[in-house]
Amino acid sequence: MNPNYELPLDEADYSFGFLDEFAKREVRRTILKAIAIPGYQTPYASREMPMGRGFGTGGLQLTLSLIGQDDTLKVIDQGSDDSVNAVNLRHFVELTCPGVDTTERTSEATLIQSRHRIPEVELSESQVLILQVPYPDPLVVIEPSEAKRKVMHGEGDYSRLLTKLYEDIVQFDEITISHRYPTRINGHYVIDPSPIPRYDIPRLHRSKALVLLGAGREKKIYAVPPYTVAAPLAFDDVPFRTEDFSDEHGARRTCGRCGADDSFLDELIADDGSKVWQCSDSDYCNQRLAEPSHEVSA
Amino acid sequence: MGYVAIKGGGRAIRGAEAALEALRTAEGDTGTPLSLSTIENQLRLLTSRIVSEGGLYHPRLAALAVKQMQGDTLEAAFALRAYRSTKPRLLEAPIQDSGKMRLIRRISSAFKDIPGGQMLGPTNDYALRLMRLDLANESPESFRDVARHFMANTPETDLPDCFPKVVDALRAEGLLPALNGPAGTPFDITRDPLVFPVARSAALATMARAETGSLLAIAYSNMRGYGDVHPTIAELRVGYLPIMLPHPVTGEPIEAGEVLMTECEVVAMYEGTDTDGPPVFTLGYGACFGHNEVKAIAMAILDRALQKGMRDGPRNPSEDPEFVLLHVDGVDSMGFASHYKMPHYVTFQSDMDRLRTTQAKAAQCAQESQPRRQGENA
Numbered sequence: 001m002n003p004n005y006e007l008p009l010d011e012a013d014y015s016f017g018f019l020d021e022f023a024k025r026e027v028r029r030t031i032l033k034a035i036a037i038p039g040y041q042t043p044y045a046s047r048e049m050p051m052g053r054g055f056g057t058g059g060l061q062l063t064l065s066l067i068g069q070d071d072t073l074k075v076i077d078q079g080s081d082d083s084v085n086a087v088n089l090r091h092f093v094e095l096t097c098p099g100v101d102t103t104e105r106t107s108e109a110t111l112i113q114s115r116h117r118i119p120e121v122e123l124s125e126s127q128v129l130i131l132q133v134p135y136p137d138p139l140v141v142i143e144p145s146e147a148k149r150k151v152m153h154g155e156g157d158y159s160r161l162l163t164k165l166y167e168d169i170v171q172f173d174e175i176t177i178s179h180r181y182p183t184r185i186n187g188h189y190v191i192d193p194s195p196i197p198r199y200d201i202p203r204l205h206r207s208k209a210l211v212l213l214g215a216g217r218e219k220k221i222y223a224v225p226p227y228t229v230a231a232p233l234a235f236d237d238v239p240f241r242t243e244d245f246s247d248e249h250g251a252r253r254t255c256g257r258c259g260a261d262d263s264f265l266d267e268l269i270a271d272d273g274s275k276v277w278q279c280s281d282s283d284y285c286n287q288r289l290a291e292p293s294h295e296v297s298a
Numbered sequence: 299m300g301y302v303a304i305k306g307g308g309r310a311i312r313g314a315e316a317a318l319e320a321l322r323t324a325e326g327d328t329g330t331p332l333s334l335s336t337i338e339n340q341l342r343l344l345t346s347r348i349v350s351e352g353g354l355y356h357p358r359l360a361a362l363a364v365k366q367m368q369g370d371t372l373e374a375a376f377a378l379r380a381y382r383s384t385k386p387r388l389l390e391a392p393i394q395d396s397g398k399m400r401l402i403r404r405i406s407s408a409f410k411d412i413p414g415g416q417m418l419g420p421t422n423d424y425a426l427r428l429m430r431l432d433l434a435n436e437s438p439e440s441f442r443d444v445a446r447h448f449m450a451n452t453p454e455t456d457l458p459d460c461f462p463k464v465v466d467a468l469r470a471e472g473l474l475p476a477l478n479g480p481a482g483t484p485f486d487i488t489r490d491p492l493v494f495p496v497a498r499s500a501a502l503a504t505m506a507r508a509e510t511g512s513l514l515a516i517a518y519s520n521m522r523g524y525g526d527v528h529p530t531i532a533e534l535r536v537g538y539l540p541i542m543l544p545h546p547v548t549g550e551p552i553e554a555g556e557v558l559m560t561e562c563e564v565v566a567m568y569e570g571t572d573t574d575g576p577p578v579f580t581l582g583y584g585a586c587f588g589h590n591e592v593k594a595i596a597m598a599i600l601d602r603a604l605q606k607g608m609r610d611g612p613r614n615p616s617e618d619p620e621f622v623l624l625h626v627d628g629v630d631s632m633g634f635a636s637h638y639k640m641p642h643y644v645t646f647q648s649d650m651d652r653l654r655t656t657q658a659k660a661a662q663c664a665q666e667s668q669p670r671r672q673g674e675n676a
Contacts, residue, residue: 053633
């Protein structure tokens, strides 16, 4: 390289939303297609983002393409606003999208980017939920070739997936898929709903909010449009079941902090070695604690 | 009891940044910061690797990435890629003629005497890999003398700017099939995702910015027996390719700059006569930014293997376009491996729920069958 060349350091500023405008427009077009064909994994080019593939680059590209200065963004990871990755992503958006507000309150957000959870409180029509996706294709467990999976999706051929569920029942008397539970959207495409727990699957069903799912590494965007039917795969005599939070006596465990008995709980080992449970959704937990009627547990 | 779940993320990240920066500058009072020019020149093969895997020909920025990432090639290439995402694509370059490369090195292992001659150039190939202890405490004076003497002792020659390509000679002899011209618009992997089956141009572009080690590992599997390319290097060339772009006003091609690149063409035999017409050699092609010979050779072998897989169906991993092309990108594979370091509390909670439920069912099942068996025995 020319020895007299100097790096143009004054040109290093980034444009609003980091990505160049063509890239953002391409993502928005892909989103429109994904909404028009609910559950279809729409391919897109997927730019490299300045954080690792697998850290939410698909979700981040969706967020950056949609966000405007009048938006309020919430970012959560494992339900928490303060987990390292959520902080990192939120910080990046604050850095590259000047004027955008961020919040930890679910109800205040217009855009919510999340990894592994759907917030506990019901979302509204004016909100968009963006889920980060590591594996977009539910058929990957039974077919490694993407070309073949594409044909199976097109034909609505999920027989091998159903067979896998059936084999689980034969072997374990239980479907062993814990998270990323295959869910049929609008009666046709079966999606991988991202690694949300089974507990969150019913929230996809006829959700008032638009749910967008972005896989950056696998270069796919898909959507569950508002009020769309989302049905987890199951059998008539073996219904779909969410995580069981009952204790040894059959009573529902409650959050050790806010006392909620209706939330997804994280299991923690306390300093004395005993087990405690707490809301995974930190905003839900905080809001319950802030309620005037809340009785502080001893 | 406090909220013990994942709190304090922001503070932790800032602490990690500071610790990393402290290690970068750990030489303390005796340290001298690396200059970008030092990295670009003295670690030129490292810079080469980064421009190639980063998919952006900018050696100075690549040097900065190396410095910033403290020598981690995956991270440095990644930073360059991310930088690329911020830049719009201004135009599509026309097809460049690699016959116009200003060579620093070209060899053929197929022919002793190639048109224009072999030129070994800068290579370690025949050097003994003995530790050069004299480099341990090299003085700036002796360092500077080397280049001065090299230039002074090099006679002026009337070497041509560029050399003919070996494969052109093979084509003229009818040993390689004639060129059909470009097969349509080249696939741009930066603007379109790979949807299989993909064009050969998409495969070549993917491999051109693939991670060197990943490409080598899969190519090596083909060489060792999980495949049957048996390549011969018709030509391996390294040099500066003038980049011709249309003039913004007149549209005439003008030389806008040059990129250092490595190009490799391997010839291989098809098994049996499975082409139309007389049997001919087939070609595998590899090319990438920078001086990366092993990468170009691995790519050429894989190109040949993939062409076979695309035609006859893959019989080995190295012949399967999905297997090869979706697993050789360093940014993708490194990112995903790293992501396992992030919290997976929710999914693990869900996993435990399934395990406990199936364990309970198995225990219940065992309990129920126990008395019956005892009864049978009695």
